[in-house]
Amino acid sequence: MPAERDPDPKLSEYSHPERLVTTAWLAEHLDDPGLVVAESDEDVLLYDTGHIPGAVKIDWHADLNDPVARDYVDPQAFADLMSAKGISRDTTIVFYGDNFNWWAAYALWVCSLFGHADVRLLDGGRQKWIEEGRPLTTEVPPRPRAQYPVVPRDDATIRAFKEDVLAHIGNGPLVDVRSPGEFNGELTHMPDYPQEGALRAGHVPTAANVPWRRAANEDGTFRSLAELQAIYRDEIGITDGDDIVTYCRIGERSSHTWFVLTHLLGLEKVRNYDGSWCEWGNAVRVPIERPGHPVRPA
Amino acid sequence: MIPAPLQEIVDDFGASPREMRLQMLLDYSRGLPELPERYRDRAGLEQVQECQTPFFLAVEIDDGQRVHLFFDAPPEAPTTRGYAGILAEGLEGATPTEILETPPDFYVTMGLAELISPLRLRGMGAILARIKRRVVELGGAG
Numbered sequence: 001m002p003a004e005r006d007p008d009p010k011l012s013e014y015s016h017p018e019r020l021v022t023t024a025w026l027a028e029h030l031d032d033p034g035l036v037v038a039e040s041d042e043d044v045l046l047y048d049t050g051h052i053p054g055a056v057k058i059d060w061h062a063d064l065n066d067p068v069a070r071d072y073v074d075p076q077a078f079a080d081l082m083s084a085k086g087i088s089r090d091t092t093i094v095f096y097g098d099n100f101n102w103w104a105a106y107a108l109w110v111c112s113l114f115g116h117a118d119v120r121l122l123d124g125g126r127q128k129w130i131e132e133g134r135p136l137t138t139e140v141p142p143r144p145r146a147q148y149p150v151v152p153r154d155d156a157t158i159r160a161f162k163e164d165v166l167a168h169i170g171n172g173p174l175v176d177v178r179s180p181g182e183f184n185g186e187l188t189h190m191p192d193y194p195q196e197g198a199l200r201a202g203h204v205p206t207a208a209n210v211p212w213r214r215a216a217n218e219d220g221t222f223r224s225l226a227e228l229q230a231i232y233r234d235e236i237g238i239t240d241g242d243d244i245v246t247y248c249r250i251g252e253r254s255s256h257t258w259f260v261l262t263h264l265l266g267l268e269k270v271r272n273y274d275g276s277w278c279e280w281g282n283a284v285r286v287p288i289e290r291p292g293h294p295v296r297p298a
Numbered sequence: 299m300i301p302a303p304l305q306e307i308v309d310d311f312g313a314s315p316r317e318m319r320l321q322m323l324l325d326y327s328r329g330l331p332e333l334p335e336r337y338r339d340r341a342g343l344e345q346v347q348e349c350q351t352p353f354f355l356a357v358e359i360d361d362g363q364r365v366h367l368f369f370d371a372p373p374e375a376p377t378t379r380g381y382a383g384i385l386a387e388g389l390e391g392a393t394p395t396e397i398l399e400t401p402p403d404f405y406v407t408m409g410l411a412e413l414i415s416p417l418r419l420r421g422m423g424a425i426l427a428r429i430k431r432r433v434v435e436l437g438g439a440g
Contacts, residue, residue: 043351043374043375043377043378044320044377044413044414044418045320045324045327045376045377045380046374046376048321048324048376049327049373049376059413060415061413061414061415062412062413067412098374
């Protein structure tokens, strides 16, 4: 049975307030029987140094990605993972993590590919929970194994592939959520991050640059509905009914923006291009736009 | 060639089951020695820009031509701390030549690639590269 909704007034503004919970609400609901808290971090050791009591760890790299192909786990592996974490098909999963919930949003998005109904984010993530002095533990909860069904992965509705993006150019908004330096082709990687192996720099033609960080407050929470509308609707002109694709470097930062557009602004057709710049910047003869150059190939 | 103490760590990781390896890295993270008093305010420490988390190191070569390494990384970056812990234990007291001859990919047989994304794993090589550069700058090559 899904958990109840967090009635917090800030969340109520959003199109889908049931997709977020506040730290205060979560602290009161850690023992809800139908709720599992899952931590997904950039730093894969962080969970083991201390996590929200009762939380399980879902590792974006080792658990959600296929070990061989560049793809997500298949339906059987996903069912095994969920079962091992004590998650049933009707469980409410509350994701949180480090780094402004990038990987929490990514894990939530992957669960959505498999149609898991009740997935939520902790507004403010790990950072806010810790800043408020809330408890952490290193104890790994003994969760009884669940029986998660083997369900198909839907790669069409909220996921975009390179071919989809090619066909999308000129037909709908593309939102590049990377830093301006990456967008403008001055960098092929994030500032302060190691080079990640993109051979070409720039962006997909027609993409608008809205760095993911603009959707977040300093404390890691999401900006208010009015602020988000000013950015995505007023500034780059997204309107209801638009077919939208988001991308970044490997799809984690764009999961954050995908969450904002889908669940906070209520846009109904938003796909995340998880191949992102690591694929596009290496692909042969896909068009690239870079300031000061005409789009190539023409 | 990999200095013997570092080789031992590499072999330990390689021989351990998958579930153990993250735990071992966590142990190195926890075991990273604290900075000595003279580096406490981070004066004289160099920031490694290739790491996405704040990461600082200092390299000293003593009169006996032995290298001493000092690291600082915050507790919220345990993976980076773990790398530092491994290098602190594996390279402490090595000669400049031993450090410069350590292969940049010394960690590939540790079996971490299936646990840690390539991006994060490369941090280990970045730290080693920075140590080598400092050794050269301190005149340790000749």
